[in-house]
Amino acid sequence: MPDSPIRKLVPYANKAKEMGRKVYHLNIGQPDIQTPQSAIDAIRSIDRKILEYTPSDGIKSYREKLAKYYHKFNINVDADDIIVTTGGSEAVTFAFMACLDPGDEIIVPEPAYANYEAFAIVAGAVIKSIAAKIDEGFALPPVEKFEKLITSRTKGFMICNPNNPTGYLYTRDEMNKIRDLVKKYDLFLFSDEVYREFCYTGAPYISAFHLDGIEQNVILVDSVSKRYSECGLRIGALVCKNEEVKKNLMKFCQARLSPPLIGQIAAEASLDDDGEYMLNTYNEYVERRKFLIDGLNRIDGVYSPIPMGAFYTVARLPVNDADKFCQWLLTDFEYENQTLFLAPASGFYTQSGLGKDEVRIAYVLEKESLAVCLKILEEALKVYPGSKVRPKYQENVVE
Amino acid sequence: MPDSPIRKLVPYANKAKEMGRKVYHLNIGQPDIQTPQSAIDAIRSIDRKILEYTPSDGIKSYREKLAKYYHKFNINVDADDIIVTTGGSEAVTFAFMACLDPGDEIIVPEPAYANYEAFAIVAGAVIKSIAAKIDEGFALPPVEKFEKLITSRTKGFMICNPNNPTGYLYTRDEMNKIRDLVKKYDLFLFSDEVYREFCYTGAPYISAFHLDGIEQNVILVDSVSKRYSECGLRIGALVCKNEEVKKNLMKFCQARLSPPLIGQIAAEASLDDDGEYMLNTYNEYVERRKFLIDGLNRIDGVYSPIPMGAFYTVARLPVNDADKFCQWLLTDFEYENQTLFLAPASGFYTQSGLGKDEVRIAYVLEKESLAVCLKILEEALKVYPGSKVRPKYQENVVE
Numbered sequence A, B: 001m002p003d004s005p006i007r008k009l010v011p012y013a014n015k016a017k018e019m020g021r022k023v024y025h026l027n028i029g030q031p032d033i034q035t036p037q038s039a040i041d042a043i044r045s046i047d048r049k050i051l052e053y054t055p056s057d058g059i060k061s062y063r064e065k066l067a068k069y070y071h072k073f074n075i076n077v078d079a080d081d082i083i084v085t086t087g088g089s090e091a092v093t094f095a096f097m098a099c100l101d102p103g104d105e106i107i108v109p110e111p112a113y114a115n116y117e118a119f120a121i122v123a124g125a126v127i128k129s130i131a132a133k134i135d136e137g138f139a140l141p142p143v144e145k146f147e148k149l150i151t152s153r154t155k156g157f158m159i160c161n162p163n164n165p166t167g168y169l170y171t172r173d174e175m176n177k178i179r180d181l182v183k184k185y186d187l188f189l190f191s192d193e194v195y196r197e198f199c200y201t202g203a204p205y206i207s208a209f210h211l212d213g214i215e216q217n218v219i220l221v222d223s224v225s226k227r228y229s230e231c232g233l234r235i236g237a238l239v240c241k242n243e244e245v246k247k248n249l250m251k252f253c254q255a256r257l258s259p260p261l262i263g264q265i266a267a268e269a270s271l272d273d274d275g276e277y278m279l280n281t282y283n284e285y286v287e288r289r290k291f292l293i294d295g296l297n298r299i300d301g302v303y304s305p306i307p308m309g310a311f312y313t314v315a316r317l318p319v320n321d322a323d324k325f326c327q328w329l330l331t332d333f334e335y336e337n338q339t340l341f342l343a344p345a346s347g348f349y350t351q352s353g354l355g356k357d358e359v360r361i362a363y364v365l366e367k368e369s370l371a372v373c374l375k376i377l378e379e380a381l382k383v384y385p386g387s388k389v390r391p392k393y394q395e396n397v398v399e
Helices: A005-018 A037-044 A060-071 A087-099 A115-122 A143-149 A172-185 A243-255 A261-270 A276-298 A322-331 A367-383 A392-396 B005-018 B037-044 B060-071 B087-099 B115-122 B143-149 B172-185 B243-255 B261-270 B276-298 B322-331 B367-383 B392-396
Strands: A022-025 A082-085 A105-110 A126-131 A154-160 A188-192 A218-223 A236-240 A312-316 A338-341 A358-362 B022-025 B082-085 B105-110 B126-131 B154-160 B188-192 B218-223 B236-240 B312-316 B338-341 B358-362
Touching (some): A005 A022, A005 A322, A005 A338, A022 A367, A037 A261, A037 B037, A060 A082, A082 A087, A087 A115, A087 A154, A087 A188, A087 A218, A087 A236, A115 A126, A126 A143, A143 A172, A154 A172, A172 A188, A236 A243, A243 B115, A261 B261, A276 A312, A276 A367, A322 A338, A322 A358, A338 A367, B005 B022, B005 B322, B005 B338, B022 B367, B037 B261, B060 B261, B082 B087, B082 B243, B087 B115, B087 B188, B087 B218, B087 B236, B115 B126, B126 B143, B143 B172, B172 B188, B236 B243, B322 B338, B322 B358, B338 B367
Parallel strands (some): A022 A338, A154 A188, A188 A218, B105 B126, B154 B188, B188 B218
Antiparallel strands (some): A218 A236, A312 A358, B082 B236, B218 B236
C-alpha cells in the first residue's frame, strides 16, 4: 500500500508540536463543531449491563430511523436496504470487496478522497482516473473521456458528491451523464454522499438514488462522522437495493461480526435533531466558506474556486511543489510560533504529476482560527524559497 | 467469500423465534457475563463536546495501560508495540494484509475460528490446515505434518491459544515446536490470545511472546470482547515488535482513520479492575465448564474432551451430519417450546468432510440455562431421525 503525502507529514507536525509550536490542522476533515447534545446524552444514559454485539447489519431501530432520514432527501429506501458499517471507510472497503474481483477496474474522477485508492488496493481492484481541472472549477470532465476508459474489466464508477476534496457538487446534467454510462455498460455506481447536508449554492443535491433506471446499480456510502461531528464513533452505512450485492456485503459484515454498539446508539439519537442543529452547523460552514475563500483569493498568487459543498477547497498556491511547501511549513516556518498543516493535493490524484501546486484546505476550524491561518499562509508564501507569483491572467488558461 | 455453516442457520433461528420459540444461543461467543462497572461508568461520564477521531493506532494512555496489563503475563512490550484495532476481527485482517501477499500461504491447525479463513480471503492468502483430532483432545498434531506443508509461499502460522473452538491450551512443548519451525523457516507467528484469562487446569498460558528468539516474527492478536464481555465495543489490538511490520500495519490503520473512541475509553477503564471482576468471571466459567462437560458426557453417545481454556468445547454427537442436526433443531424440534442454536463444527475445518459429527458449544450462558440446554439436547437426540448411538469403546480409536 502506497504512503500518502499527508501521512508522510504527520511526524513533522508532531515534531513541530513537540517544539511548542501551535499547528493549525487544516489537513483533515475533523470539524471543531460540537456533536449534537442528543448523541452525548444518549451515551451518558447507557443503562446496559452487557455491551453486546449488535446484528451484523446494525441495530434495526437505527436503520428504520435512518430510512426516514433518507426519505427527507427523496431517497426511497427502507431499513432492509441499509447496512450499518464501522465508518464510511468500512462502507467503501466492503462495497469494493463485495462487487469487485482482483483486477477489476473502477473509474474515479480526481482529485478524489485518497483512501479510495487504499480500499481499492485492499480489494485487489485498480483505479482508473480522469482528472478534473481547477481552472474549470473541478467540474466533471467530458463524459467521452470516461467512456474511453471503459474496458471489459471496468465494473463501476466511484464518485463523491458533494466532493471531497474539491467541494464540487455535480449538476443534474452531469449526474445524468454518469447514469447513462452506468446503464449502457451495466456498471456499479459507488456514490459517497456523506456531505449531502452541506450544499451551499441553492443548486440541488442529486443523489445517485435520484437517477432513474439504475436503482439496482447504486451503492451509496454514508457516514455520521462529518454530518454530526461524530468522527470518533465510527458509524457509517451502505445503502443498496440490489439483493445479490446485499447478500455479498453481508458476508463481509458477518465476518467482522458487528459495527460498534455505542456509536449506533449515539448516531440514532442524533437523528432526533429537530433541524436546529443541522441549520446551525450549516450556517457556520457557510460563514467559514465565504471567509476562507475570500481570504485565499486575496493572497497574491493564490487561487481557489468557490466550493459548492462539503467543507474543503482545493486551492492553487504560487509554489513549484506543494508537497515540499507543506513539509516546509511544518519543519522550517513559524509565524508568531504558529504554523499550518495543509494537505498536499498530489495525494488526491492517482496520476502522478497532477496537483503539484495545489493543496486541500478543510475549513473545519472556527473563523477566528481561519483568520490566523490565512495570515500564516500569506506570510509563509512571502518567504518560502520555492515561491513564485503567477500572473493572474494565466489562471484561466485552459489546456 | 464462502458462506459459513453457522451463518446459514441464522434465518432458521430467526424464524423459530418469530414462531414464539425460545432459542438458546450456544452458537456464538457472546457471554451473558456483565461488562465491568468501571467501563459502563466511564461511558456514562463522557464529558466531551466533540466525539473526535483518535490517533489511528489508538489513544496513547490506553496503549500505556495495556502494556502494563501485558507485563502481568510476562509479555514485555511497551505502548509503541501496540496498535488498537476495531475488534480482534480487524486485528487479524490487518495482520494478514500487512504481512501476506496474494497467493501466500499460512498454516493453521484446525478446527479453527472460521473467520480466519474469511480474513485470509480478504488478504488473498491461502490457508493450509492440519486437523487436530477430538480423540486426541485436539492436541497439536505432530510438528512433522506442519513442516511437510511448508512451501516457498508459506509465510506464517496462525494459532489461537487458548483455542476457539476447542478450548485446547498449547503446552510449552508444543509452543516450542512451533517456535522452532517459525525460526527455521523465518515465518510469521500470528497468535490470537484473546482468551488468555480463561485457562482452567493450572497448566501455564504460553504466549507467543514467551518464545525466545522469534520476537520479530510474532504478531499477537487481542480483544476486549471476551475478556470483559465487551463484544459491542469493537476494541481489539495488535501487538508487534517488528518495526517493518508495524509500519505496514499503520498504513491500513491510517486508511480507516481511527478505532472507535468511546470503546477505547471504556476498554481503558476496564483495566482498572483490581482483579475481582476477572476472578469472578473466571470462577463463573470454571463452574459452567464443569457443569456442561459433565452433562454432555452423560448423554448417550455424546463425547466432549475437557477443554483447558476459553469458553467453548467441540463435542461429538451421535449423528451422521451435524449440519443437518443443527438445522433440524431450529426448524423441526422443540422441547417445551424451547430449542438450541449450536454451531456445526464443519465450519471450523477448511478440509471438507471433517467434523461432520461435531458441534461447537459456547458456555456463555448461566448454569440454569445450560441445564435446560443439556435437557433439550438429550431429548432431541432421542428423537432425531439421523441419530445413532456409537459404542463408547470406539471413541478412543485413533486412526
